[in-house]
Amino acid sequence: MDKNIKSGITFGLIGGFLTFLFGGWSVAVLGGMLGLGLGLSLGSRFERRNPLQIARASFMPALVAAVILVGLSLVQNIFILPALGKARLFDNQVIIANTIGFLVVLLLTIITCAIHGLSERQEGIAKLVLLAIVIITFPFIDKATGLRWSAQVIFALIFVILGLGLNIVVGYAGLLDLGYAAFFAIGAYTTGILSSPQHGIYMNFWLVIWIAAGIAALWGLILGAPTLPLRGDYLAIVTLGFGEMIPVIFRNLTEVTIKEPFTCWILPGITNLFGAKSTLACITFFERQDLTAGEKGISPIGRPSLPFIGEFQSDNPIPWYFLIIVIILLSIFIIRRLRESRLGRAWMAIREDELAASQMGIDPVRTKLAAFAMGATFSGFAGAFYAAYIRGIFPSVFDFSASIIILVIVILGGLGNINGVIVGGLVIMTADRLFLPALKDFLASLLTNTILPSLAGNPVLQAAVKDNANPILYRFLLFGLTLVIMMAVRPEGLIPSAQRRMELHAAEEMAGPVIPEETAKPNAMTVAGKTKAAAKKR
Amino acid sequence: MLELKDVHTYYGNIHALKGVSLTVNQGEIVTLIGSNGAGKSTTLRTIQGINRPRSGTILLEGVALEKLPPHEIAGRGVAQSPEGRLIFPRMTVLENLEMGAYARKNKTGFDDDLARVFSLFPRLKERITQKGGTLSGGEQQMLAMGRALMARPRILLLDEPSMGLSPLLVELIFEIIQNINKEGMTILLVEQNALMALSIANRGYVLQTGEIILSDAAAKLKENEMVRKSYLGIE
Ligand SMILES: Nc1ncnc2c1ncn2[C@@H]1O[C@H](COP(=O)(O)OP(=O)(O)O)[C@@H](O)[C@H]1O
Numbered sequence: 001m002d003k004n005i006k007s008g009i010t011f012g013l014i015g016g017f018l019t020f021l022f023g024g025w026s027v028a029v030l031g032g033m034l035g036l037g038l039g040l041s042l043g044s045r046f047e048r049r050n051p052l053q054i055a056r057a058s059f060m061p062a063l064v065a066a067v068i069l070v071g072l073s074l075v076q077n078i079f080i081l082p083a084l085g086k087a088r089l090f091d092n093q094v095i096i097a098n099t100i101g102f103l104v105v106l107l108l109t110i111i112t113c114a115i116h117g118l119s120e121r122q123e124g125i126a127k128l129v130l131l132a133i134v135i136i137t138f139p140f141i142d143k144a145t146g147l148r149w150s151a152q153v154i155f156a157l158i159f160v161i162l163g164l165g166l167n168i169v170v171g172y173a174g175l176l177d178l179g180y181a182a183f184f185a186i187g188a189y190t191t192g193i194l195s196s197p198q199h200g201i202y203m204n205f206w207l208v209i210w211i212a213a214g215i216a217a218l219w220g221l222i223l224g225a226p227t228l229p230l231r232g233d234y235l236a237i238v239t240l241g242f243g244e245m246i247p248v249i250f251r252n253l254t255e256v257t258i259k260e261p262f263t264c265w266i267l268p269g270i271t272n273l274f275g276a277k278s279t280l281a282c283i284t285f286f287e288r289q290d291l292t293a294g295e296k297g298i299s300p301i302g303r304p305s306l307p308f309i310g311e312f313q314s315d316n317p318i319p320w321y322f323l324i325i326v327i328i329l330l331s332i333f334i335i336r337r338l339r340e341s342r343l344g345r346a347w348m349a350i351r352e353d354e355l356a357a358s359q360m361g362i363d364p365v366r367t368k369l370a371a372f373a374m375g376a377t378f379s380g381f382a383g384a385f386y387a388a389y390i391r392g393i394f395p396s397v398f399d400f401s402a403s404i405i406i407l408v409i410v411i412l413g414g415l416g417n418i419n420g421v422i423v424g425g426l427v428i429m430t431a432d433r434l435f436l437p438a439l440k441d442f443l444a445s446l447l448t449n450t451i452l453p454s455l456a457g458n459p460v461l462q463a464a465v466k467d468n469a470n471p472i473l474y475r476f477l478l479f480g481l482t483l484v485i486m487m488a489v490r491p492e493g494l495i496p497s498a499q500r501r502m503e504l505h506a507a508e509e510m511a512g513p514v515i516p517e518e519t520a521k522p523n524a525m526t527v528a529g530k531t532k533a534a535a536k537k538r
Numbered sequence: 539m540l541e542l543k544d545v546h547t548y549y550g551n552i553h554a555l556k557g558v559s560l561t562v563n564q565g566e567i568v569t570l571i572g573s574n575g576a577g578k579s580t581t582l583r584t585i586q587g588i589n590r591p592r593s594g595t596i597l598l599e600g601v602a603l604e605k606l607p608p609h610e611i612a613g614r615g616v617a618q619s620p621e622g623r624l625i626f627p628r629m630t631v632l633e634n635l636e637m638g639a640y641a642r643k644n645k646t647g648f649d650d651d652l653a654r655v656f657s658l659f660p661r662l663k664e665r666i667t668q669k670g671g672t673l674s675g676g677e678q679q680m681l682a683m684g685r686a687l688m689a690r691p692r693i694l695l696l697d698e699p700s701m702g703l704s705p706l707l708v709e710l711i712f713e714i715i716q717n718i719n720k721e722g723m724t725i726l727l728v729e730q731n732a733l734m735a736l737s738i739a740n741r742g743y744v745l746q747t748g749e750i751i752l753s754d755a756a757a758k759l760k761e762n763e764m765v766r767k768s769y770l771g772i773e
């Protein structure tokens with residue numbers, strides 16, 4: 001069968017299956033995404049020629065995808081809904097939603113595909129415009145269709161920022177940081193402490209977000225400094241330790257007393273030696289202050305507000321959405337500039353070979369500290385946004401699993417690649433926060449209404465099925481599985497950096513007989529000896 | 539220009555350099571020869587600050603280097619083509635050469651320097667987009683030397699540039715070293731291939747288990763009985 005038609009079928013089936021989970025208007029929104037995805041993947045396969053010709057070639061796959069999508073969506077309405085114990089919903093709404101879905105798939109597939117027929121420059125611009133339209137219209141479409149995905153997408157975007165920050169440390173500077181969520185926690189707690197009734201301080205969010213980033217950066221330096229002499233595994237272990245420590249510290253900063261040491265301990269100590277009493281009163285800054293409210297966390301935390309919009313509210317995700325989009329755009333801009341800068345090149349050199357880098361005049365200490373500090377800065381932004389958005393912060397959010405999820409985002413997306421990290425963050429987090437919960441609800445309804453009654457004859461099996469059919473239980477299993485499969489099938493990540501792709505290629509080539517033509521190799525023994533000697537020197 | 543005075547370097551309690559003193563004057567090629575394990579690489583690494591001397595002084599144009607970290611020594615105009623080459627394997631040839639110029643404060647003349655490196659090593663120009671790690675041994679040697687030159691150093695330290703290369707390529711590399719020197723570069727050349735090294739150098743030092751046992755004009759060393767026997771393999 002034609003390869004393009006096959007793609008159409010695959011995309012149609014995936015979209016159709018997702019309508020099973022989400023139902024309602026999801027067919028229209030999914031249709032839009034499906035169209036964009038299919039169009040992009042088809043477009044890259046065609047030679048650059050007349051857009052009209054490409055558009056014509058993409059019509060059949062688009063039609064196939066649209067038919068499958070709408071077909072499955074109708075199956076959902078007619079057969080699945082009753083099986084879930086819900087009423088069949090074959091009303092005007094459904095007809096309109098499916099018609100729109102159908103047209104959107106056709107239209108968007110053909111448009112995105114035809115873009116490839118333009119000149120390279122125009123194609124770039126057109127893609128950017130398309131992307132901007134999607135980003136800007138998404139929350140409004142989401143609201144109009146009642147899908148309520150925005151709230152979860154905002155979560156995904158928070159993790160995109162975290163991924164971008166960690167990418168500086170791991171992807172650019174090559175420092176494996178397993179405790180990155182610590183800086184996220186520091187950003188969030190800074191916001192919580194400076195803008196909540198906990199201490200009666202209500203600083204403006206627009207100020208706090210910068211303070212949070214600054215304090216996170218400072219802690220990046222403080223926690224980075226002791227790891228400087230460490231490499232590889234040792235570095236990873238120490239950062240893991242820091243990552244575990246920080247939430248524990250926040251959990252326990254519930255009775256903080258800060259006294260001025262001279263008047264409280266040193267002077268009384270000295271006067272005591274002479275059997276006298278200190279006459280100076282002890283100066284106490286804090287006495288048994290509850291800094292972080294321990295396990296129950298800090299809430300409510302202050303929220304941003306803007307002229308015209310007013311204070312951001314929980315029930316309206318749109319301002320939050322655009323705020324985080326702005327933060328991400330800013331981050332991308334800064335990180336791009338950093339990567340091209342002198343510092344960026346120093347990071348790459350350190351990642352490659354620290355000794356050689358120092359011989360080029362690169363200061364490893366400053367370069368590594370800069371990586372930790374810059375990486376932490378972005379998690380400070382993310383932490384401040386998160387605290388305000390959730391309105392409360394709890395120590396358990398920032399544990400090891402958060403660090404691991406961020407690391408998985410970076411690796412899955414493509415180490416060292418900004419676009420890859422963004423895609424990785426969106427894929428992992430929407431899978432975690434949208435897909436799995438929807439799958440859980442779907443399975444739960446299906447079980448109670450259809451499957452469990454049919455198992456009434458075997459109560460043991462019935463109970464077992466009931467208890468285990470919750471995909472959220474398998475979250476980390478699924479993350480792990482995804483990572484294992486990715487590493488085996490596509491180790492360079494979803495969207496690898498050009499650098500990385502070539503590295504993996506180079507590694508394959510190097511595995512072959514690249515012993516160069518000029519290299520006189522006296523015998524294998526000396527060659528092995530030399531490499532060993534070289535290894536020892538490092 | 540470069541002066542080592544009674545330098546002692548240790549690896550733990552291994553006494554690798556036992557009071558090495560040597561001088562390199564402006565515009566010279568000075569070679570340091572010695573057998574495997576004599577401490578030649580240790581000498582260069584000590585000059586570069588990668589190993590710290592326990593005692594002794596290292597002066598570059600009268601300024602003490604021995605307390606500075608490696609990146610500052612590099613910043614003062616000491617560039618090395620290290621043993622084992624230590625190029626950046628996953629960067630392209632061009633990126634490697636750009637890294638060489640990292641320490642330079644002003645980048646004017648970068649393109650000229652690049653052109654000069656490519657005229658010295660035309661092979662590098664052909665491989666400009668290739669990853670360093672995929673180059674052959676000889677090409678990696680050229681890249682390491684080219685990268686060191688991109689720093690516009692005041693003195694160039696070369697650690698066994700002939701290592702692992704075929705006789706034909708060794709000839710070529712030594713010819714290039716001579717050319718670089720003719721353009722005014724001061725060079726400290728470490729070699730096990732004493733014959734080749736002595737034939738292009740002005741002066742030479744012989745290092746044996748961490749001590750300088752002989753120093754003289756290169757031509758005289760070539761005639762020296764002991765050198766002929768132990769290092770040139772001529773009875
Ligand atoms: N990293 C190291 N740790 C311990 N000993 C070393 C190290 N590097 C070199 N040595 C020892 O120092 C001595 C001088 O080594 P080196 O300078 O590499 O010799 P050369 O370059 O002349 O062959 C040798 O005895 C070697 O074993």
Ligand SMILES: [Mg+2]
Nearest residue numbers: 578579580621
């Ligand atoms: Mg050596």
